[in-house]
Amino acid sequence: MIVTIDGVAASGKSSVASGVARALGIPYVSSGLLYRAATLLGLEAGLPLHQAAALLAHLQGNSLRLEPRAEGNRVWAGERELTLELHSSRVDAGVSAVAALPEVRAWVDAQLRALPEPFVAEGRDMGTTVFPHAEAKFYLTASPRVRAERRAKERPEDVPVIEAALTERDRLDTVQSAPAPDAQVIDTGPLTLEGVIEEVLASVRAPLA
Ligand SMILES: Nc1ncnc2c1ncn2[C@@H]1O[C@H](COP(=O)(O)OP(=O)(O)OP(=O)(O)O)[C@@H](O)[C@H]1O
Numbered sequence: 253m254i255v256t257i258d259g260v261a262a263s264g265k266s267s268v269a270s271g272v273a274r275a276l277g278i279p280y281v282s283s284g285l286l287y288r289a290a291t292l293l294g295l296e297a298g299l300p301l302h303q304a305a306a307l308l309a310h311l312q313g314n315s316l317r318l319e320p321r322a323e324g325n326r327v328w329a330g331e332r333e334l335t336l337e338l339h340s341s342r343v344d345a346g347v348s349a350v351a352a353l354p355e356v357r358a359w360v361d362a363q364l365r366a367l368p369e370p371f372v373a374e375g376r377d378m379g380t381t382v383f384p385h386a387e388a389k390f391y392l393t394a395s396p397r398v399r400a401e402r403r404a405k406e407r408p409e410d411v412p413v414i415e416a417a418l419t420e421r422d423r424l425d426t427v428q429s430a431p432a433p434d435a436q437v438i439d440t441g442p443l444t445l446e447g448v449i450e451e452v453l454a455s456v457r458a459p460l461a
């Protein structure tokens with residue numbers, strides 16, 4: 253079984269995916285972490301982020317690997333763990349350029365499709381491109397202000413600065429961020445995190461009842 257959870261930046265995808273995965277007793281898979289790790293390694297190596305061939309060779313040379321777990325995904329470059337370095341504002345600012353490269357997208361998609369089922373996959377194009385045959389699909393939204401207020405609890409920047417960065421990332425990610433036609437769209441704005449998780453679980457479990 254594959255459940256996909258897509259949505260705009262900071263809409264709650266990874267928190268919801270983790271909660272749903274824990275309730276179902278399966279891992280979740282954060283596709284965004286692979287794009288973030290590719291960006292971090294590219295920045296550290298001083299590579300121009302639009303040069304796909306050099307970036308891909310660097311990723312492969314560093315044995316980049318995602319470890320999916322229900323409590324939180326981890327990302328490794330060989331023996332070095334990158335996980336805690338992937339949510340900086342610097343990575344946020346560069347990641348959409350890396351994610352726009354078709355060669356990098358194909359590399360990420362291949363990593364994801366090689367993972368053993370079952371899992372919950374979260375990102376932008378999980379329900380459309382990567383796992384179009386998923387059993388259940390969801391798409392999370394919320395206003396930019398609500399998302400920025402939530403994210404401000406995790407970042408040093410002020411709400412307006414965070415809101416501007418989120419809105420810009422949404423714009424740059426537009427191409428790969430359309431909801432699947434068969435996805436259930438959830439506006440998380442008026443809901444608690446637990447409320448969103450319950451709504452997803454109710455839909456996932458309905459066909460099994
Ligand atoms: N329904 C909700 N109510 C309140 N807070 C929420 C809700 N959903 C998520 N949050 C909080 O919003 C923040 C962003 O959530 P999360 O990191 O899961 O989003 P994301 O979509 O995975 O982000 P990104 O796209 O940047 O990876 C977190 O602090 C999370 O706890």
Ligand SMILES: Nc1ccn([C@@H]2O[C@H](COP(=O)(O)O)[C@@H](O)[C@H]2O)c(=O)n1
Pocket residue numbers: 261262265283284285287288347348349351352374375376377378421425428
């Ligand atoms: N399926 C995906 C997932 C992510 N991206 C790109 O990665 C960035 C970071 O993702 P988060 O989920 O951690 O926000 C995101 O802004 C996209 O540029 C993607 O293209 N496709």
